[in-house]
Amino acid sequence: MEEKIDILVTLDENYLDPLKVMLTSLHQNNMQIDFRIWLIHERISSEKLQALQTLLKFYGMELNVIKVPLDLFADAPTAERYPKEMYYRLACGSLLPDNVKRVIYLDPDTLIINPIQELWDLDLEGNILAAATHSGLTNITKGINNIRLGINHGYFNSGIMVIDVKQARSKVQIEDIYDTIRKYSDYLLLPDQDVMNYLYGEFTKEIPEEIWNYDTRQSSAYFTRSFGAYNIHWVAENTVILHFCGKPKPWNEKSNNRFSLLYLHYQQLLKRYEENI
Incomplete structure (x- = not known):
């Protein structure tokens, strides 16, 4: 029996529709892979979860829902800038069952446009996480963030991560986060x-951002930094995950990003699937 790939998502009801689009793209470009989807949430309705379950059953994906008790993060600093969902991915080691050893965490505002197996097989070399930095054209933000946070390494984007859950259980402490x-x-x-x-x-x-966490706002920077090598044809063949960072999001009518049409393609594909389930 082939190993299943564990995918982690943490969100509220507002991001369920983008989640379905992301999972549609994951399914379309990885049909040979068995996925277990782990959804950690606080208050998504049972009706909406059932609709998601029906869709993922159609895709041949296994959905596992973990509802976080309302009092679990009662002592957590929360505000509009600190939604509880942000704790779930960092604290996934204490929320996921013991048989989950590794997950790929994916933000819902992403598309998976090529096979993801290589990311799952990545050697973490003893690290807890793997993630990409978004360096832009000049990488000036690295210096700013290093000063602001007092760190001496790259500034990683947390929207796509490989997490060694086994290590996270012992090394990621919720009180440290608080x-x-x-x-x-x-x-x-x-x-x-x-x-x-x-x-x-x-x-x-x-991990290379151009492959695993391609910021769709920065296509010109990728093209320039690569001396013209990372054009649209290169992206179609090599990039695995497109990340629609910032605003407007591609499902918003104001979005006119060069990748918006591709996003809308998967959105329409999802619509056709849902009409036939």
């Missing part, structure tokens, strides 16, 4: 990402 937020809240711009970098950046293996 303490960091309480101590540095005035300096945190992207709370969960900042916390991840501050506490665990030195235990993170860097």
